[in-house]
Amino acid sequence: MSDTTPPTSVAPESGHQQPSQPKSRGANACLENIQTQNFSVPPLRVGSFLLQSRLVVGTGKYKDVDQMRQALQASGADVITVAVRRERLFDKDGRSLLDALPLDQLTILPNTAGCFNAADAVRVARLGRELLQQLGNPGQRWVKLEVLGDKTTLLPDPIGTIEACAELVKDGFEVLCYSSDDPITAVRLRDAGASSVMPAGSPIGSGRGIANREAIMILIDLLKNPAHGGRADYPVIVDAGVGTPSDVTLAMELGADGVLLNTGIAHAVDPVPMAHAMRLALEAGYFGCKSGRIARKLLGTASSPWSGTFTHIPGE
Amino acid sequence: MEQLQLQIQVNGEAREYIGVHTVAQLLAHLGHDAVPCAVEVNQQLVPKAKHSQHQLHGGDRVELVTLVGGG
Known part of the structure; x- marks a missing residue:
C-alpha cells in the first residue's frame, strides 16, 4: 500500500512548477533548496484533457475487483482504460466493473x-x-484506438489504424492511437488528426519493455522536435510491453510524456506495491529527462580532483 | 393476430420474444433498462434517446454491450 507517500496527482496551481537551478553552491543554500523545492510532476495535456498523472493504467487481468481498485489507487492514475464487450445477458453473475470503481x-x-x-x-x-x-463521464470525448494486425502478435495494423483514426476524428473523437514504434507511421497518425500517438515498447502483455529504444527516440524526435516538423507539446505516450518500473523510467528518460500499462501491474505477483513502484518510476524518469543526462563517454572521468593528489599515479 | 413473435439475434444468440417491439422494450424485458448499456442493431448504433422509438424487426442482429476491464 502507498498510504505513506504523497499523491502523484497535483493541484493545477502547483503543477506547472519546474525545479529551479540552485543559485548558490554553498552547502546550506543547497540544502534549503532541496527542502523547499516542489518536485511535482506537472499534468499532461492530451487534446482537451488534462491528465493529473502521466501514468495511465488498464483495468484488465486483475484477480478481482478489490485488487484492481487498490492497485489503481496505488498507481495514482486518474485515467483508466476499459474495453467494450457484450453484456452477459443470460448468465449474470458478479459485480460489474462499473459498480467497483469511483467513476466520479x-x-x-x-x-x-x-x-x-x-x-x-x-x-x-x-x-x-x-x-x-x-455514465456522464468526460471520457466520452476520446478513444484509445487499437486496430490489430493479428491475434498472435497483437501488433497494430498501421493502415487500418490510420484509416480508423481519420474516420473517428471526422466524427468528433479525440483519438489516442496505439501504434508500432515506427516513426513514419507515427507521423502519418499525427497527420490523420491523432491527439496522441502511443507507440508500443514491445508487443502487448509481453513484458519485454522498450525493445527498440532508437525507434522510440526517432519517433519522439519527429513528433516533438520543431526543427523536424514536430511540436514540443505533442503528447507521446508509450503504451504496451512495459514489464518493470525501469521500463517506465526508460520511456520517460527517452522523452515520452507518459506511459500506459496494464499487465505489468495486474500480473505482478503483488500488483498493489508494483503499482506504487510504477508511479515512482514515472516520476524518476520524468525528472531524469528534464534534468538533462550527462554525455556518454567511452573512458572514465574522475569525480575527485587530481590536484592535490600525493600518491603514486601510474604513467606520471 | 396482434401478439407477434419476434425472432432476433441478441448478442449472438437466436431468441424469440412476445410483446417486444422496440429496443426499449427489449432492454426492459432483459432487465437492462436501468444500467448503462449501449445498443447496436445490424451494426448501427441506436443512441439511448432513440431506444423507445427504434422498432425491431425479425432477423435483426442486436448487440448489447457494456464496459469491462481492459488495457
Missing part, C-alpha cells in the same frame, strides 16, 4: 481492443462513447 473521480479511456479492421474499431468507439455519455 476517474476519466475513462475506452479502447477498441479486439478490433482487426477500421470499420469494427469505429463501431466499437461509438459504442464506448454511448456508454460514457450514459
Whole structure:
C-alpha cells in the first residue's frame, strides 16, 4: 500500500512548477533548496484533457475487483482504460466493473481492443462513447484506438489504424492511437488528426519493455522536435510491453510524456506495491529527462580532483 | 393476430420474444433498462434517446454491450 507517500496527482496551481537551478553552491543554500523545492510532476495535456498523472493504467487481468481498485489507487492514475464487450445477458453473475470503481473521480479511456479492421474499431468507439455519455463521464470525448494486425502478435495494423483514426476524428473523437514504434507511421497518425500517438515498447502483455529504444527516440524526435516538423507539446505516450518500473523510467528518460500499462501491474505477483513502484518510476524518469543526462563517454572521468593528489599515479 | 413473435439475434444468440417491439422494450424485458448499456442493431448504433422509438424487426442482429476491464 502507498498510504505513506504523497499523491502523484497535483493541484493545477502547483503543477506547472519546474525545479529551479540552485543559485548558490554553498552547502546550506543547497540544502534549503532541496527542502523547499516542489518536485511535482506537472499534468499532461492530451487534446482537451488534462491528465493529473502521466501514468495511465488498464483495468484488465486483475484477480478481482478489490485488487484492481487498490492497485489503481496505488498507481495514482486518474485515467483508466476499459474495453467494450457484450453484456452477459443470460448468465449474470458478479459485480460489474462499473459498480467497483469511483467513476466520479476517474476519466475513462475506452479502447477498441479486439478490433482487426477500421470499420469494427469505429463501431466499437461509438459504442464506448454511448456508454460514457450514459455514465456522464468526460471520457466520452476520446478513444484509445487499437486496430490489430493479428491475434498472435497483437501488433497494430498501421493502415487500418490510420484509416480508423481519420474516420473517428471526422466524427468528433479525440483519438489516442496505439501504434508500432515506427516513426513514419507515427507521423502519418499525427497527420490523420491523432491527439496522441502511443507507440508500443514491445508487443502487448509481453513484458519485454522498450525493445527498440532508437525507434522510440526517432519517433519522439519527429513528433516533438520543431526543427523536424514536430511540436514540443505533442503528447507521446508509450503504451504496451512495459514489464518493470525501469521500463517506465526508460520511456520517460527517452522523452515520452507518459506511459500506459496494464499487465505489468495486474500480473505482478503483488500488483498493489508494483503499482506504487510504477508511479515512482514515472516520476524518476520524468525528472531524469528534464534534468538533462550527462554525455556518454567511452573512458572514465574522475569525480575527485587530481590536484592535490600525493600518491603514486601510474604513467606520471 | 396482434401478439407477434419476434425472432432476433441478441448478442449472438437466436431468441424469440412476445410483446417486444422496440429496443426499449427489449432492454426492459432483459432487465437492462436501468444500467448503462449501449445498443447496436445490424451494426448501427441506436443512441439511448432513440431506444423507445427504434422498432425491431425479425432477423435483426442486436448487440448489447457494456464496459469491462481492459488495457
